[in-house]
Amino acid sequence: MGTPAAAIRPGSKSVSRLSGGDELARAVTMLFALAxxxxxxxxxxxxxxxxxxxxxxxxxxxLSSTLWNPVTNEFGALPFIYGTVVTSVLALLIAVPLGVxxxxxLSELAAPRLSSxxxxxxxxxxAVPSVIFGLLAIFTLVPLxxxxxxxxxxxxxxxxxxxxxxxxxxxxxxxxxILAVMTFPFIISVSREALLTVPREQREAALALGATKWxxxxxxxxxxxxxxxxxxxxxxxxxxLGETMAVTMVIGNNPGIHASLLAPGYTIAAVIANxxxxxxxxxxxxxxxxxxxxxxxxxxxxNGLARILIVVTTKKGSARA
Amino acid sequence: xxxxxxxxxxxxxxxxxxxxxxxxxxxxGATFPAPIYQKWFQEYKTAHSSVQINYQPxxxxxxISAMTEGTVDFGASDMPMTDExxxxxxxxxxxxxxxxGADVITYNLPGVSGALKFSGDTIANIFLGKIAKWNxxxxxxxxxGVKLPSTDxxxxxxxxxxxxxxxxxxxxxxxxxxxxxxxxxxxxVTWPVGLGGAKNDGVAGIVKQTEGxxxxxxxxxxxxxxxxxxxxxxxxxxxxxxxxxxxxxxxQASKDLAADFRGSITNAxxxxxxxxxxxxxxxxxxxxxxxTDFLGWMLTTGQKDAxxxxxxxxxxxxVAKEKQQIAAIx
Numbered sequence: 001m002g003t004p005a006a007a008i009r010p011g012s013k014s015v016s017r018l019s020g021g022d023e024l025a026r027a028v029t030m031l032f033a034l035a036x037x038x039x040x041x042x043x044x045x046x047x048x049x050x051x052x053x054x055x056x057x058x059x060x061x062x063l064s065s066t067l068w069n070p071v072t073n074e075f076g077a078l079p080f081i082y083g084t085v086v087t088s089v090l091a092l093l094i095a096v097p098l099g100v101x102x103x104x105x106l107s108e109l110a111a112p113r114l115s116s117x118x119x120x121x122x123x124x125x126x127a128v129p130s131v132i133f134g135l136l137a138i139f140t141l142v143p144l145x146x147x148x149x150x151x152x153x154x155x156x157x158x159x160x161x162x163x164x165x166x167x168x169x170x171x172x173x174x175x176x177x178i179l180a181v182m183t184f185p186f187i188i189s190v191s192r193e194a195l196l197t198v199p200r201e202q203r204e205a206a207l208a209l210g211a212t213k214w215x216x217x218x219x220x221x222x223x224x225x226x227x228x229x230x231x232x233x234x235x236x237x238x239x240x241l242g243e244t245m246a247v248t249m250v251i252g253n254n255p256g257i258h259a260s261l262l263a264p265g266y267t268i269a270a271v272i273a274n275x276x277x278x279x280x281x282x283x284x285x286x287x288x289x290x291x292x293x294x295x296x297x298x299x300x301x302x303n304g305l306a307r308i309l310i311v312v313t314t315k316k317g318s319a320r321a
Numbered sequence: 322x323x324x325x326x327x328x329x330x331x332x333x334x335x336x337x338x339x340x341x342x343x344x345x346x347x348x349x350g351a352t353f354p355a356p357i358y359q360k361w362f363q364e365y366k367t368a369h370s371s372v373q374i375n376y377q378p379x380x381x382x383x384x385i386s387a388m389t390e391g392t393v394d395f396g397a398s399d400m401p402m403t404d405e406x407x408x409x410x411x412x413x414x415x416x417x418x419x420x421x422g423a424d425v426i427t428y429n430l431p432g433v434s435g436a437l438k439f440s441g442d443t444i445a446n447i448f449l450g451k452i453a454k455w456n457x458x459x460x461x462x463x464x465x466g467v468k469l470p471s472t473d474x475x476x477x478x479x480x481x482x483x484x485x486x487x488x489x490x491x492x493x494x495x496x497x498x499x500x501x502x503x504x505x506x507x508x509x510v511t512w513p514v515g516l517g518g519a520k521n522d523g524v525a526g527i528v529k530q531t532e533g534x535x536x537x538x539x540x541x542x543x544x545x546x547x548x549x550x551x552x553x554x555x556x557x558x559x560x561x562x563x564x565x566x567x568x569x570x571x572x573q574a575s576k577d578l579a580a581d582f583r584g585s586i587t588n589a590x591x592x593x594x595x596x597x598x599x600x601x602x603x604x605x606x607x608x609x610x611x612x613t614d615f616l617g618w619m620l621t622t623g624q625k626d627a628x629x630x631x632x633x634x635x636x637x638x639x640v641a642k643e644k645q646q647i648a649a650i651x
Contacts, residue, residue: 069636070508071506072505128633147558168516169530169531228427248480253480253516253518255518264516266515266517276482277481278381278483278508278509280381280406285386
């Protein structure tokens with residue numbers, strides 16, 4: 001391991017021992033990093049192998065077919081992809097303004113004591129298991145949706161196709177709302193950290209130039225923390241895409257594509273969790289595994305888009321500066 | 322150091338293997354009968370300390386796969402294996418019915434007291450979406466004297482793959498040709514209408530919360546949760562209230578059970594067997610003896626555990642036929 005040549009030279013002994021330690025640390029940590037890669041590779045390999053019967057039978061049509069029939073062994077992924085994307089987007093539409101707003105308050109405007117108490121509570125919320133949120137949703141959110149929110153939406157915005165059909169309570173909307181509740185602690189927590197790392201001088205400079213507190217926050221601090229805030233949004237999105245238990249409890253588990261947000265739907269993670277244990281035919285299992293692969297790819301694509309977005313906006317930012 | 326390690330290994334292996342020269346059997350499969358299977362295996366161990374049976378309730382599909390891959394000594398399923406599935410196994414499996422489970426139709430219709438009555442055809446049409454209102458003439462015809470509201474019917478079904486769904490759809494396939502051709506029977510199907518809830522409590526949740534809802538749950542679950550459930554018309558044209566006794570009676574009367582025990586009961590109450598899947602050839606003589614002994618015990622002493630755990634026991638005729646099948650294990 002150590003280089004004998006270096007060890008012979010007097011005086012450099014301790015240095016060589018140190019550099020040997022560095023190499024060892026490097027090798028060990030590299031091994032750890034590679035292990036992560038290996039897990040990802042193994043995951044892709046397994047998904048690929050086990051989904052091959054479905055891939056062979058349905059080809060690319062799997063992605064565009066809306067049929068999901070375990071009896072005749074005909075499977076398509078579109079309703080599940082649609083449900084996953086719709087609920088996640090809904091969740092972000094609700095959670096991002098709420099979460100970023102709350103983070104701004106906690107880091108910039110709130111009294112320090114209040115801020116630390118609220119932050120603690122938010123972090124507590126982030127640690128609640130998803131099935132608890134699911135129960136909350138079933139017993140409070142769904143009856144609220146059915147009794148008040150959905151009828152109100154139908155009455156006021158019913159002319160839009162988004163808010164039509166019977167109000168069952170279980171719906172894309174209910175799933176989107178519970179996902180928003182689950183993701184926004186993450187968004188608050190990470191955004192707040194990002195806002196706190198903005199140097200004091202930035203705020204002071206803005207204030208010195210005559211900006212109000214809000215102007216300095218909104219025009220200087222928030223743009224400075226933009227990357228961290230975006231990161232928080234994608235962390236939230238990742239949770240929304242993969243969430244299983246809470247979603248399946250409120251989405252109605254209906255493999256169809258409906259324009260109305262009040263209609264029941266289905267997501268990829270939910271259908272896998274629901275049907276895998278009792279999937280009796282090989283083709284059925286294979287189709288479920290392929291759905292898993294689709295979710296994996298969907299996550300990669302969305303993460304890739306996120307990276308591109310970050311690169312593009314960062315360039316813009318530096319150009320403006 | 323070395324002695325500590327080897328001592329540890331000895332202790333560990335003792336823990337894993339249980340008593341010396343004991344017979345270990347491993348099984349996996351259906352979740353619906355898991356409570357009674359666990360009780361049986363535990364009781365059997367108490368009576369026969371040399372036999373340790375381990376059971377993993379991973380689902381019927383998982384049980385059949387494990388049998389196909391040969392990773393277990395026996396499987397368990399809520400759905401009989403298809404010819405195609407059997408074809409994939411090196412050793413032909415034998416189906417041994419263990420207990421019966423039943424599905425009931427539960428509903429939420431405020432203002433209607435007493436159990437509603439349904440004929441099979443009406444149930445099929447409701448779940449096909451062809452009967453959409455509670456005051457439909459077909460429902461009214463089965464329930465003379467009951468004032469039915471014009472509420473919309475909201476169908477609730479299981480979203481997870483389950484033996485309960487198989488039993489229900491298998492029944493509908495037998496009473497309705499249209500159901501058979503359009504939907505069929507499996508552990509999960511493409512539902513023409515309705516909302517999916519996970520597990521019995523998911524369906525029960527939708528039914529309890531939604532006025533006008535109708536769904537199916539296991540009899541056990543409905544009894545334990547004091548839910549209203551309907552009488553169902555049997556093949557003889559009589560309305561039968563689902564109960565453990567009526568399930569066993571229907572099974573006794575049913576002539577549909579095939580010689581290899583694959584198949585179900587057409588008669589109301591809507592019910593079905595759940596099966597242990599045992600290889601028809603077992604090389605290891607000790608293992609074979611352990612399995613056949615257990616099956617014999619399960620068909621006699623074991624059946625007494627059924628009702629306290631809310632399963633319907635096997636009818637005597639089936640027990641007698643199964644005893645003959647034990648001899649077929651080579």
